[in-house]
Amino acid sequence: MAEDRNDIDSSGQEISFESFQNEVLNDYRIVCESREASLLGRREVLTGKAKFGIFGDGKELAQIAMAKNFRPGDFRSGYYRDQTFMAAAGLLTWKQFFGQLYAHPEVSADPFSAGRMMNAHFATRSINGDGEWNNISDVKNSSADISPTAGQMPRLLGLAYASIMYRHNPELVDEKFTKFSKKGNEVAFGTIGDASTSEGCFYETINAAGVLQVPMAVSVWDDGYGISVPSSYQTTKQSISEVLAGFAKTDDKPGYLIYTVKGWDYAALCSTYEEGVKECRDNHIPVIFHVQEMTQPQGHSTSGSHERYKSPGRLQWEQDFDCIAKLREYILSNALGKEEELVEIENAAKKKVRKAKSEAWNEFSNYVQTHVNSACIVLEDLSTNSSNSAFISKLSEDLKASTEPFLGDVLATVKKALRIVSREANVDRSNLLKWIREFEFFALETFSSHLYNESSSSALRIEEVKPEYNDTSPEVDGREVILNNFDVQFSRMPNLLAFGEDLGHIGGVNQTYAGLQEKYGSHRIFDTGIRETTIVGQGVGMALRGLRPIAEIQYLDYLLYALQTLSDDLATLQYRTRGGQRAPLIISTRGHRLEGIWHSGSPMGMILGSLRG
Numbered sequence: 368m369a370e371d372r373n374d375i376d377s378s379g380q381e382i383s384f385e386s387f388q389n390e391v392l393n394d395y396r397i398v399c400e401s402r403e404a405s406l407l408g409r410r411e412v413l414t415g416k417a418k419f420g421i422f423g424d425g426k427e428l429a430q431i432a433m434a435k436n437f438r439p440g441d442f443r444s445g446y447y448r449d450q451t452f453m454a455a456a457g458l459l460t461w462k463q464f465f466g467q468l469y470a471h472p473e474v475s476a477d478p479f480s481a482g483r484m485m486n487a488h489f490a491t492r493s494i495n496g497d498g499e500w501n502n503i504s505d506v507k508n509s510s511a512d513i514s515p516t517a518g519q520m521p522r523l524l525g526l527a528y529a530s531i532m533y534r535h536n537p538e539l540v541d542e543k544f545t546k547f548s549k550k551g552n553e554v555a556f557g558t559i560g561d562a563s564t565s566e567g568c569f570y571e572t573i574n575a576a577g578v579l580q581v582p583m584a585v586s587v588w589d590d591g592y593g594i595s596v597p598s599s600y601q602t603t604k605q606s607i608s609e610v611l612a613g614f615a616k617t618d619d620k621p622g623y624l625i626y627t628v629k630g631w632d633y634a635a636l637c638s639t640y641e642e643g644v645k646e647c648r649d650n651h652i653p654v655i656f657h658v659q660e661m662t663q664p665q666g667h668s669t670s671g672s673h674e675r676y677k678s679p680g681r682l683q684w685e686q687d688f689d690c691i692a693k694l695r696e697y698i699l700s701n702a703l704g705k706e707e708e709l710v711e712i713e714n715a716a717k718k719k720v721r722k723a724k725s726e727a728w729n730e731f732s733n734y735v736q737t738h739v740n741s742a743c744i745v746l747e748d749l750s751t752n753s754s755n756s757a758f759i760s761k762l763s764e765d766l767k768a769s770t771e772p773f774l775g776d777v778l779a780t781v782k783k784a785l786r787i788v789s790r791e792a793n794v795d796r797s798n799l800l801k802w803i804r805e806f807e808f809f810a811l812e813t814f815s816s817h818l819y820n821e822s823s824s825s826a827l828r829i830e831e832v833k834p835e836y837n838d839t840s841p842e843v844d845g846r847e848v849i850l851n852n853f854d855v856q857f858s859r860m861p862n863l864l865a866f867g868e869d870l871g872h873i874g875g876v877n878q879t880y881a882g883l884q885e886k887y888g889s890h891r892i893f894d895t896g897i898r899e900t901t902i903v904g905q906g907v908g909m910a911l912r913g914l915r916p917i918a919e920i921q922y923l924d925y926l927l928y929a930l931q932t933l934s935d936d937l938a939t940l941q942y943r944t945r946g947g948q949r950a951p952l953i954i955s956t957r958g959h960r961l962e963g964i965w966h967s968g969s970p971m972g973m974i975l976g977s978l979r980g
Contacts, residue, residue: 388703392712394455394633395698398427398691399716401451404461405665407724408468408486412669416728416771417468420669421487423448425662426588428690429628431455432636433586433656436644437556440549442912443509444523445558446516447487448588452558456507458491461720465727472774472813474945476730480511481945483814488512492947493911498822500913502546504553510911511944513935517559517566521901521932524572525908525916527555527581531651532914536890538861547913554648555908557585562593562601568900568932573623575901576653577614580621583653584644588630590661595676608657616652624654630661631693662689738777738806743767745802746784753794755787762787778806817946818980849879857887860915865892867902867919867955876921877957899928903954907937910950923958924968930977938980 382390405422412420423430426448434455443449443456453459463478464486472482479490490511493503510522533539534551559569564587576583587607591598598605608627616622624646628639636658643654662685666673674682686692698704743763750759766772766780781803788794819825857863865880871894874881884892895902899920906918920926926933933954941949960966 391633391698391703392708394431395691395694395704395709396712396716397455398431398451398694399713400461400720401427401454402691403717403720404450404464404723407720408465409665409669411465411468411724411728417486418470419485420468421447421485421667422665423450423487424664425590425685425690426630427451428633428694429586429588429630429636429656429658429661432633432640433556433558433584435637436554436640437507438553438648439506440504440553441507441556442526442553442908443489443507443556443558444519444526444908445489445509445556446512446519446560446563447485447514448560449489449558450487453489453509458507458509459489461723462727465724466731469727469731471727471731471734473734474947476727476734478947480943481813483943483945484512485514488514488943490944490948492944494822494947494949498820498824498946500546503912504546504549510908511940511948513939513943515931515935516563517569518931518935519557520559520566520569520572521904521929522907522911522936523555523557523583523585523904524576524579524581524901525905526911527576527583527653527908528579528905529553529909529912529914530555530582531579532864532890532909533912534651536861541861544862544913551582551651552648554582554584554644557583559585559587560593561587561589561591561598561607562596564607565593565601568904571898571901572904573611573614573655575896575898575905577622578896580651581653582647582651584647584656585654586656586658588661589657589659590630590663592663592667592673592676594667595671595673606657608655611655614655621652624652625657626655627657627659630658631688631690633690633694633697660688664689732771735772735774735777738774739766739769739772742777742781742802745781745798749784749788749794749796749799753788754791758787759784774810778803778810781806817941817944820941820949821946846877846879850881850883853880853883854886857883857891862913863891863915863917864909865917865919865955866895866905868895868897868921870894870919875919879955899925900932903929903932903937903952906952906954907932907940907950910952911948915951915953917953917955920954920956922960922966922968923956923970924965926954926956926970926974930973934977938978940980942980 402424405424408420408422411417430449430452434452437456450459450464466476467479468486470482471477474481478492480488489509491509493501493508495501510526513519530548530551530553533548563569593601603610608625611625614623615625624643626639626643628635639656643656646652647654663673664685695709698709699706743766746759746763750756753759762780762784766777769776781799785796785799788796819827869876870880871884871889871892874883880892902918902920906916909916920929937950937952958968
């Protein structure tokens with residue numbers, strides 16, 4: 368990074384020293400705000416205003432460097448440490464951050480999940496209020512986070528592979544597809560904690576992305592622990608970059624560009640991300656950034672204290688190598704700012720975040736208070752006609768006096784009153800029952816909507832076309848019916864794709880795609896490796912970017928490999944974003960062959976129970 372001359376920004380343009388100075392100071396502002404949000408967030412949980420908190424403190428600086436290279440059309444597939452990245456990318460305000468922490472169940476307060484996910488689980492809104500696609504190629508995007516460790520990886524593969532399709536499929540250059548991609552120039556950014564790289568779906572994704580050479584930029588945040596368990600129990604050689612060295616690109620064989628960089632080194636982080644993401648975007652080479660020596664100043668989450676498992680020496684090291692403290696040193700030593708300027712930025716950050724917290728809490732409290740007030744009116748009306756007036760009045764008074772009531776408390780109080788008067792013959796319970804019915808209808812929409820597609824494109828709203836037969840109807844194999852249907856659909860839909868094991872070249876093990884690869888091209892109907900989890904993930908990610916994939920699992924028994932991705936990610940997507948994202952993915956498979964237990968399975972109960980959504 369330049370100190371006394373012009374520098375180059377992440378777009379490759381030369382900038383003046385003054386512009387560079389302003390950029391660095393703005394970065395310092397963002398990391399200070401993010402740290403303050405983490406500190407205040409933990410306090411809000413421990414004082415009872417929120418149920419649970421998990422934060423991104425100690426990971427701020429690398430996320431600033433990553434955000435500098437995040438462009439409109441790009442997608443993030445990350446996890447619950449990425450608040451600084453989201454703020455730096457312009458996808459998160461601190462008021463929204465606290466709105467989600469309080470589980471405010473309105474999209475206006477928590478646009479990521481409307482209170483349906485725990486805090487720091489982010490998503491952008493790809494679908495508008497009418498159920499139609501927004502223009503996602505002109506905005507920065509985040510796929511919806513999930514809590515299962517490494518669960519973000521399979522979909523990341525598909526998000527990246529979509530860029531391959533949009534760049535190389537001539538049928539997707541039509542103007543109607545420009546809302547999804549600009550010639551495949553988009554990068555899929557993934558983030559994962561170092562300990563979570565021990566999960567099988569991480570390795571499966573890394574291998575598949577290396578084979579496919581997709582524009583995928585994976586950042587591994589390495590703070591040396593998985594909750595309380597150190598990396599010596601997690602990773603061979605205690606270094607994921609060393610483990611993955613065999614995946615590295617060579618002069619004569621494709622692979623990954625693998626970078627290692629310290630999480631507290633601002634200059635190195637900025638230059639490393641700039642170089643790596645440019646290669647990833649321009650040449651569709653997958654990249655891994657192993658960001659080492661990160662810290663976790665408040666421990667894993669609000670559920671525990673890291674003083675229980677970290678030595679005094681480790682705790683002192685984390686203070687000494689705190690990334691914000693190191694950025695502060697960098698600014699002062701390079702004359703990019705004065706002490707009083709930095710103090711002013713720090714104080715302003717605290718003031719801004721505290722204001723955002725107060726506003727978010729007041730809005731959430733007022734939201735709940737509206738229901739408290741309506742409940743108290745009904746209770747007071749009931750008490751005037753009840754022989755248990757004193758008990759009912761006490762319920763109303765206690766509800767009013769509660770300083771931090773939740774919606775569940777309101778309904779529980781009203782139902783308690785209903786039980787109290789249940790044996791009174793002369794009391795009018797009609798208003799009370801009406802209130803309960805209306806509240807339960809409100810709660811159904813607020814907390815249970817969008818489990819399924821509620822737009823006009825819902826499969827449940829498509830008119831059924833029944834088959835017609837006559838005496839001259841030919842008898843053909845079932846596979847021919849399926850094959851002919853696929854042929855018609857591929858001719859109609861240029862964004863329709865099919866992929867899986869043995870599906871492309873030989874047309875599937877039951878010939879349901881026979882001849883279609885030759886007719887429509889290997890870019891639309893293609894083979895994959897034996898990797899069920901990422902076959903499904905590849906489909907999820909592509910569907911999130913406007914493609915219509917059919918992912919084939921060769922036999923139903925092997926659906927279990929992909930069950931976690933199907934159940935926790937795909938099935939919950941519309942629900943957990945309250946209709947903000949959808950991934951229309953078809954899974955094709957087969958079973959019931961009666962060829963021993965591995966090809967005749969019929970785990971329908973498992974599917975019905977675990978794939979609701």
